[in-house]
Amino acid sequence: MHHSQVSEHATTTGIDHRKMLIWVFLGSECMFFGSLLATYLIYYGQSLPGTPTPGEILDIPTTSVSTFVLLMSSLMMVLAYSSISRGNVRNFRIWILCTALLGSTFLGFQIFEFTEFAREGLTPKTNLFGTTFFTLTGFHGAHVTVGVIWLLSLFGYSFKGDLTKDGGVNVDLIALYWHFVDVVWIVIFTVVYLIGITNAVHNAHG
Amino acid sequence: MASIAGALRRPTSPTGLWRWMTTVDHKKIGVLYGVSSFLFFLFGGLEALIMRVQLARAGHDIVSPEVFSQLFTMHALTMIFLGVMPLSAAFFNLMVPLMIGARDVAFPRLNAFSYWVFLFGAIVLQSGWLLGGSPNVGWFAYAPLTSSSFSPGNGMEFYIVGLGILGISSVAAALNFIVTIINMRAPGMSLMRMPVFIWMTLITSFLLITAFPVITVGLIELYFDRTFGMNFFNSAAGADVVLWQHLFWVFGHPEVYILILPAMGIVSEVLPTFSRKPLFGYPVVVLSGITIGFMGWAVWSHHMFTVGLGPIANSVFAITTMSIAVPTAVKIFNWIATMWGGSISLKTPMLFAIGFIAMFVIGGLSGVMHSVAPADAQQQDTYFVVAHLHYVLFGGSIFAIFSGIYYWFPKASGRMLNDRIGQINFWLVTIGFNLAFFPMHFLGLDGMPRRQYTYQSEMGWDLWNLVSTTGSLILAIGILVFLHNFFRSLRHGEIAGNDPWDGRTLEWSISSPPPEYNFATIPTVHGRDAFWEEKYGHDGMNVPASVEASNATEEGHHGIHMPSPSYMPMIAAIGLSVAGYGLIYHFAASVVGACITLVAIFGWAMEPPAEPTE
Numbered sequence: 001m002h003h004s005q006v007s008e009h010a011t012t013t014g015i016d017h018r019k020m021l022i023w024v025f026l027g028s029e030c031m032f033f034g035s036l037l038a039t040y041l042i043y044y045g046q047s048l049p050g051t052p053t054p055g056e057i058l059d060i061p062t063t064s065v066s067t068f069v070l071l072m073s074s075l076m077m078v079l080a081y082s083s084i085s086r087g088n089v090r091n092f093r094i095w096i097l098c099t100a101l102l103g104s105t106f107l108g109f110q111i112f113e114f115t116e117f118a119r120e121g122l123t124p125k126t127n128l129f130g131t132t133f134f135t136l137t138g139f140h141g142a143h144v145t146v147g148v149i150w151l152l153s154l155f156g157y158s159f160k161g162d163l164t165k166d167g168g169v170n171v172d173l174i175a176l177y178w179h180f181v182d183v184v185w186i187v188i189f190t191v192v193y194l195i196g197i198t199n200a201v202h203n204a205h206g
Numbered sequence: 207m208a209s210i211a212g213a214l215r216r217p218t219s220p221t222g223l224w225r226w227m228t229t230v231d232h233k234k235i236g237v238l239y240g241v242s243s244f245l246f247f248l249f250g251g252l253e254a255l256i257m258r259v260q261l262a263r264a265g266h267d268i269v270s271p272e273v274f275s276q277l278f279t280m281h282a283l284t285m286i287f288l289g290v291m292p293l294s295a296a297f298f299n300l301m302v303p304l305m306i307g308a309r310d311v312a313f314p315r316l317n318a319f320s321y322w323v324f325l326f327g328a329i330v331l332q333s334g335w336l337l338g339g340s341p342n343v344g345w346f347a348y349a350p351l352t353s354s355s356f357s358p359g360n361g362m363e364f365y366i367v368g369l370g371i372l373g374i375s376s377v378a379a380a381l382n383f384i385v386t387i388i389n390m391r392a393p394g395m396s397l398m399r400m401p402v403f404i405w406m407t408l409i410t411s412f413l414l415i416t417a418f419p420v421i422t423v424g425l426i427e428l429y430f431d432r433t434f435g436m437n438f439f440n441s442a443a444g445a446d447v448v449l450w451q452h453l454f455w456v457f458g459h460p461e462v463y464i465l466i467l468p469a470m471g472i473v474s475e476v477l478p479t480f481s482r483k484p485l486f487g488y489p490v491v492v493l494s495g496i497t498i499g500f501m502g503w504a505v506w507s508h509h510m511f512t513v514g515l516g517p518i519a520n521s522v523f524a525i526t527t528m529s530i531a532v533p534t535a536v537k538i539f540n541w542i543a544t545m546w547g548g549s550i551s552l553k554t555p556m557l558f559a560i561g562f563i564a565m566f567v568i569g570g571l572s573g574v575m576h577s578v579a580p581a582d583a584q585q586q587d588t589y590f591v592v593a594h595l596h597y598v599l600f601g602g603s604i605f606a607i608f609s610g611i612y613y614w615f616p617k618a619s620g621r622m623l624n625d626r627i628g629q630i631n632f633w634l635v636t637i638g639f640n641l642a643f644f645p646m647h648f649l650g651l652d653g654m655p656r657r658q659y660t661y662q663s664e665m666g667w668d669l670w671n672l673v674s675t676t677g678s679l680i681l682a683i684g685i686l687v688f689l690h691n692f693f694r695s696l697r698h699g700e701i702a703g704n705d706p707w708d709g710r711t712l713e714w715s716i717s718s719p720p721p722e723y724n725f726a727t728i729p730t731v732h733g734r735d736a737f738w739e740e741k742y743g744h745d746g747m748n749v750p751a752s753v754e755a756s757n758a759t760e761e762g763h764h765g766i767h768m769p770s771p772s773y774m775p776m777i778a779a780i781g782l783s784v785a786g787y788g789l790i791y792h793f794a795a796s797v798v799g800a801c802i803t804l805v806a807i808f809g810w811a812m813e814p815p816a817e818p819t820e
Contacts, residue, residue, distance in 0.1 A: 011389040017312040020385045024415060028377055032419035035453065039427065039438070046444050124436050128444055131436040135427070153808070 016166065022173050026180045029143075033184050036136045037191065043128040044196075051127035054196030057117055066109035067189050070144075073102035074182045081175045084168035092171070093158055099178065100151040103144055110141045133192065140188060143181045150174050216770045216813045228771035230314035231722060235321050236299030237618065242325055243292035248685070249332075250284035253277050255682060258642070262675035264663035274659035275342035276361075280332075282345035283365070286465065287372050288328045290603045294468035295324070295376075297610055298383055298407050300618055304713035304720060305401050307392025307729045307736075312385040314769045315810060320379035322779030327375055330786050331368025334361055341365040344657065346458065346509075347428075349439035349450035354432045360790055362432060366425045367786040373418040373425075374782065380414035383407055392712070394731035398492070401711045402485060405492050406471030409499040410464050416503075417460035424453035429789070448513060455506035463502040465599060467495060469606030470537060473559040476609050477541050479707050480556035481548025484735055487540045494533035494540075501530045511582045520579040527577035534570060538563060553707070554628030558609035561636050565601025569594055572647070587657075590650025596643045608635070608688070615692075616706050620718045621699030627691040634684030641677025645670035710738040723766040769815055778806035 011017060047053065080095035114134070117123075124134040154174060157163065163170055217228050229235060257277050260268045269277065299317065303310055311317050334340035341361040343351050352362050387408045391400070400408075427438040428450070437443035439450055478485045485491060507515060507523040541563055550556065572594040576582045585591055608631075615623050649670050654661060661667055705714040712729060713720075715737045733739045785799025 012391045013389055015389065017385050017389055020389055021313065021381055024381050024384050028381070028415040028419055031416050032423060035420045035423035035456075039423065039449065039453075042449060043445070046446075048444050124430070124434060128437050131430070131438055131443075135430060135436070139426075149804075153811075 016169050018169060018173055019176075022176050026176065029180065029184075033136075033140070033187075036132075036139060037187070040132040040136050040192065043132050047127035047129045052120070052122045052129065054129060054133075054192070057120060057122050057129075058193050058196055059113070059116070060193060060197055062109070062113065063189065063193055066106050066113075067185065069102050069109065070106045070182055070185055073099050073106065074179055076102060077175050077178045081168065081171050084163055084171045087164045089158055089164065092163070093155060096151055096155050096158075096171075100148050100155065103148045103151065103178075107141060107144055107148070110137065110144075136192065137188060140181070140184055143184070147174070147178050147181055150177070216772055220771060225771070227776055228318075228773055230310075230318050230769050230771055230775070232299050232303050232311050232314065232317060233618065233720065233722075235317050236296050236301075238321050239292050239299055239324070240296035242328070243289055243296060246284055246288035246328060246332075247290075247293065250281050250289050251682065251685065253281040253284065255678060257281065258675040258678040260659065261661075261671050263672070264661055264665070264668055266660060269659065271659040272342065275657070276334075276340040278657055279342050279344055280335075280340045283331060283341075283369075285599070286345065286461070287369065288331070290465050290599065290607070291376065292324055293607050294410070294465075294603075295320075295379055297403075297468060297472065297607075297614070298379070301614060301713060302383060302386060302404060302407055303390070304617070304716070304724060305404055305711050306387065306390060306395060307712050307725060307731065308386065308390040309724050309728075309766070310768065311382050312390055313382050315772050315775050316378055316382050318772070319775035319778055320375045320382065322776045323371060323375035323378065323782055326779050326783035327368055327371030327786075330371055330783055331364055334364035337364070346454055347450075348454075349428070349447040350441065352428055352432075352450075353439060362428070363790040366429045366432075367789050370422060370425050371782055371786050373422050376414050377418050380411035383411045384415070387411075392725075392729050392731050395736070398489065399731055399734050399736070401471075402474035402488065402491055402495075403468075403471035406467045406474070406495055409495050410467045413460045413464050413467070413499055413502065417457045417464065420453055421457035424450060424457070427453075433789075448510075448515075451510055451513060452506070455509045456503075458509065459506040460502045462598075463498055465603050467498065469562065469603045470495065472606045472610040472613070473541060473562050475711065476555045476559040476613050477544045478735070479613075479709055480551050480553060480559070481545045482551075482708070483544055483548040484710075484738075485540070486543035486546075488734060491537055491540050494536045497533040498530060501526065501533070505530055508577060508579075508582070511579045512586045524577050524579045528574065531570065531574050531577070538567060538570075553612075554623065554625055554632055555609045555613035555707075557629065557632045558605050558612065561632065562602060562605040562609060565597055565605055565639070569597025569601055572597065585650060587655055588650035589646040589654045589656060592656055593643050593646035593650060596639075596646075600639060600643070605635075608632075613707070614713075615695070616702030617713055617718045617720070619696060619699070620702055621695055622702050622706060623695045623699060624691050627687060627694070631684055631687045631691060634687055635681055636684075638677050638679070638681030638684050642674050642681055643677070645674045645677075649674075705737075708741075710735040712736050715740070723768055726766075767815075772810070772813060774806045774810035774813065778803045778810065781806055 013020070076095050076099040080092050080099055083089075083091035083095055117130075122130045122133075124130050151174060154163065154171065157170075217224065220228055226234065226238065229238075256269060257274065260266050260274060299311075302308075332340075337360065339359055339361045341347065341357075341364060343357060343362070343365075347362070347365060350356060387400070387404055427436075430436040431438050431440065437445050439445055439447050441447055474485055474491060504526045505523060507519060508527045511520055511523070545560075572590070576585060576591070576594060612623050612628055615621075649667055652665075652667065654665070654667050661671075702718045704717055706718075707714070712731075715729065716725060729736065733744060781799045781802030781804075783799070784802060785796045788794065788796030788799055
């Protein structure tokens with residue numbers, strides 16, 4: 001079995017198949033989030049007058065904290081990968097649990113945010129802002145959820161199998177996915193939250 | 207978890223049906239793709255024949271307007287998503303590893319997963335016929351006709367869930383082929399030494415992974431509107447229903463190239479082989495393919511010239527559409543130049559390839575007519591468009607697919623398809639096809655609208671409609687002749703041998719059908735048309751060398767470990783379709799389906815690459 005592993009590594013480019021797969025897959029995901037974001041932007045400011053607007057609903061301080069939490073989870077992910085590539089499984093387990101924990105905290109923030117918005121009168125059915133906002137951020141949340149399940153699966157697997165083989169490529173895959181989901185959130189936070197609020201402030205003054 | 211994994215231990219050498227259901231061998235998966243998509247192709251053809259019989263005479267009432275609407279919608283969906291795309295996938299599966307000198311694709315189980323997801327997605331899409339009505343809004347499904355008030359019932363749900371699942375299959379397969387082609391080429395096969403078919407597969411795969419997420423988002427938005435009362439396409443809430451058209455055609459136009467680029471790849475292999483000349487201007491053909499792939503993203507609004515996007519948008523898209531004809535025409539001239547001065551052998555694959563060029567030129571020319579926005583305003587929604595799209599999709603894609611079947615059947619089965627019956631097959635299909643679709647140009651210019659279940663005799667469309675229906679019946683006979691040839695040749699066909707056509711590419715260097723591991727020793731490639739050079743030397747003047755030597759050693763397979771079969775891909779796909787039906791009927795089933803898929807994925811990740819044999 002070890003021999004077949006070695007021969008599998010003789011790829012044309014020298015890059016592991018799985019790693020190339022995840023890169024191309026993330027390219028595909030860019031189109032997915034790009035389309036959701038395009039829908040949001042096309043409908044930005046198009047909601048019927050008198051319905052909730054981003055400026056009234058979005059809560060920048062709270063979401064800044066959850067954004068910080070998600071960014072820190074990426075740092076934990078880096079530490080987890082660094083541990084496994086140095087063969088330190090014990091530290092890897094600590095860092096990967098931290099990553100999953102911070103990811104779950106982000107999801108907790110999102111659930112809190114969604115229920116809070118619903119209480120303030122914004123649901124997916126309310127207006128175009130509600131429809132596009134919940135769909136875009138909801139699908140991001142679904143991606144974080146998949147990531148958390150994946151992280152915990154690897155945590156469990158670390159007791160059973162050997163994650164250090166092939167330079168820790170199994171951890172590298174989730175790391176790439178996790179950072180991607182993180183970057184998508186940075187785009188969403190910038191476009192939906194920061195720009196949304198800036199425009200609201202601008203309109204209030206002008 | 208562990209007990210489930212234990213019960214479904216990786217099978218080592220299953221037999222009979224299980225052998226096919228658990229296979230991860232790219233050649234078997236290719237056959238599965240080919241057989242199932244050809245069955246769907248026949249089904250889509252049957253839908254077309256019913257419509258043609260209905261339209262044979264003015265005022266016919268073979269089918270009701272309601273059924274007719276379902277027929278034209280499902281005919282398009284069947285032919286595009288269950289016919290041409292998976293038939294292309296069959297060739298990708300069968301030929302890509304053989305042509306790049308690999309033993310399998312990069313992810314054999316993912317490959318099996320793609321097939322089963324395709325099959326179950328196709329069943330979900332088609333099950334509307336039995337479960338209360340198929341979608342009836344056209345394959346483009348424009349909002350707001352698709353909203354729950356205008357399209358009650360489950361028809362649209364079969365469309366949404368079916369296409370969603372098929373998208374997962376296409377993206378998974380495309381990811382696999384991208385990694386396979388970039389990462390598993392034989393030593394020496396640089397990108398510019400790859401066969402053109404491999405290039406077109408690569409470009410098509412990139413189009414698939416970028417185009418399908420866009421339609422997926424459109425489908426999700428439509429589903430949310432219908433199921434949860436959201437507002438994506440609800441103009442009462444200020445929504446713009448043209449958003450659907452943009453999302454659909456941003457996907458839909460690259461999709462057109464997803465359908466035609468593999469066909470261009472096939473004829474780029476067939477023409478040089480039967481002209482005994484290298485492909486004329488190989489780098490230009492490759493670059494034209496890449497250019498088409500990029501420009502395919504910049505022409506989508508030519509489907510929307512009459513929507514009212516304004517003169518600027520219409521002009522821009524008219525110009526980009528006219529420009530995309532340039533790389534396409536470049537390819538056509540290259541194919542013609544390939545034949546020029548060659549010693550042409552008019553076997554059936556070659557006939558279909560030449561037929562492809564001729565038919566595709568006609569379809570391309572009417573396409574350039576459509577790109578003129580004011581002219582398109584006249585042609586929009588008439589039979590002229592039906593004529594155009596069938597000349598590129600049938601005259602283009604299907605002709606090339608037949609060419610590919612006749613060309614590669616010997617490699618896949620070990621036997622030749624009968625050439626005499628093949629010639630009859632070709633002429634019946636060609637005559638029938640032209641009789642069926644050429645008159646539609648006249649009907650369209652005369653104003654006959656598409657998607658109408660009947661017409662009045664006073665309109666003067668009776669004659670050409672009758673001609674068209676007659677042509678479609680001749681075409682159907684041509685397809686039956688093919689089926690006869692196929693089944694006859696499977697048993698009684700002439701034994702093919704390794705290299706029946708004096709081929710140019712690596713797949714002809716191994717036995718027919720190839721052994722499970724394809725290449726006993728991975729070949730080293732020294733140039734384009736690697737096998738031809740091996741046989742005849744670089745300038746084509748050398749005495750044929752003994753090429754069998756490299757492959758003759760059957761003992762060579764000792765020590766080649768191929769991945770074992772697996773249940774997991776099929777189980778994961780079953781979970782997806784259960785989840786899909788859950789989205790239509792009850793969310794509880796979705797949860798169950800998602801759990802099945804999750805368990806299968808865990809089983810997949812945990813099972814060893816091969817069951818230990820010692």
